[in-house]
Amino acid sequence: MEKGFDSSSNCITIKIKDFSMLHTFESAQPLTFYADYNKDKNTIKYASASGKLAMLVDLKEDGNTATMSAYGSDGEALYSELKTRFRLKDNMQKIYKSIDKDENISKAISRYRGMRLTINDPWETTLCFIISQFNNVKRIRLIVKNIVDRFGSALECSDGSVINTFPTSRQIMQATDAELRRLGTGFRSKYITSAAEFCTNNMDLYKLSPNNYEKLKSRLMEIDGVGEKVADCIALMGYGNLNAFPTDVWIKRTMEKLYFDGKKTRLFDIHEFAKDYWGKYAGYAQQYLFHDARTSKAKR
DNA sequence: ACCCAGGCGGGCG
DNA sequence: CGCCCGCATGGG
Structure with missing residues (x-):
């Protein structure tokens, strides 16, 4: 570098x-x-x-x-x-070597070489993944953009262009339920206002210890509208816990097909498997499998 | 028309 | 506990 x-x-x-x-x-x-x-x-x-x-x-x-x-x-x-x-x-070479356990991952790595996880602001990540539930990527992106446009503050950059900031939890607290629904959030609106209040008044996301995965996850799940999957996403993409293994419908299907003989499998067992198989870089394995599953589905 | 999407909380047995 | 249901909305 x-x-x-x-x-x-x-x-x-x-x-x-x-x-x-x-x-x-x-x-x-x-x-x-x-x-x-x-x-x-x-x-x-x-x-x-x-x-x-x-x-x-x-x-x-x-x-x-x-x-x-x-x-x-x-x-x-x-x-x-x-x-x-x-x-x-x-x-990445070290990470690839560590997670490259079989042909499934090998193929995904060769297809999407250079794909990185990113780390984002914890509150912003929380908001985004509350919106993500029972939703699809295209709509999630649209709703997030609507919210940034509506509730963020204009900020002038050094080159003169203006960007809207991502809204803080305090800014989201001002939103009425009807207003949030108008931006496309649907039934998630109550989770959004409740999370904004909770993260403003009760839980400082910036003070949570980022490194204790289990404890972090259970704290995040105190937020209304944040369950196990969303908490894993926040742990991985908001705090950088690479051992988190968010298991959405795509990952669940993929894991059952590839590693559980096509059988319906409990979330607990999928997590145990991922932990044993991919260990501390499970989050990266998840991201490669997730992207591969979605991309190959789209091509079909 | 029907099915699905980066799930969750609540209710029931 | 585990399982099942409803939930907004838009695209395939």
């Missing part, structure tokens, strides 16, 4: 190996970055709820090396954020 900061243009440029923008974003995993993601131009505009990070990312891929350019006044802070959020320190 190489980096350079140009202080006249406030632009940081990082070269990264084993990074695929396309697969990372098409895998429908970094939901919080979707509000202004341009697939054709390979750009992201994003501003965090905390207001600490605004980024315009322009990413070019060339083989297995990507060049990421982002803008911000503080080069070191920007570098630190990008490093965290795009998991730039992950040694």
Whole structure:
């Protein structure tokens, strides 16, 4: 990984190996970055709820090396954020070697080489994955965008462009139920307002210990509307717990087909299997299987 | 028309 | 506990 900061243009440029923008974003995993993601131009505009990070990312891929350019006044802070959020320190060769246990994973790795997990703001991740329940990716993206457009605050970037920040839990608290429903949230509206209140007044997501997976997950499940699957998504994609193994309908079907002889299997047994089989990088195995399942289904 | 989507809480046995 | 149901909404 190489980096350079140009202080006249406030632009940081990082070269990264084993990074695929396309697969990372098409895998429908970094939901919080979707509000202004341009697939054709390979750009992201994003501003965090905390207001600490605004980024315009322009990413070019060339083989297995990507060049990421982002803008911000503080080069070191920007570098630190990008490093965290795009998991730039992950040694993909080591991770691949660790999870590459069979032909299923092997194929997925070769198809989507460079696909990364990302780490996003815990509150934003919570909101996105509450919306995700009993929903589909296309609609989730639309609803998230509606919410960012409606409840975020306008923020002017160093290049003069304006981005809406992701709304804070406090901003979402102001929303009426009817308003949220109008943005497409449907029956999830009550979970959204309740989670916003709870995360503003009762549970500080930024103070939860990120490393104790079991404890983190049980704390997250105290939020109304957050069950086991959504808690696993937040643990993995909001706090970076790579051992989490979110098991949605796609993963459940895939796991039953590939590892349980096509038999209907309890969530508990799937989790135990994933833990034994893939260990500390189970989250990555999950993401490759998930994307592969969805992509091959779409082609059929 | 019918089925499905990155599930969850509640109710019942 | 495990199982089953309803739930908004839009696309295939």
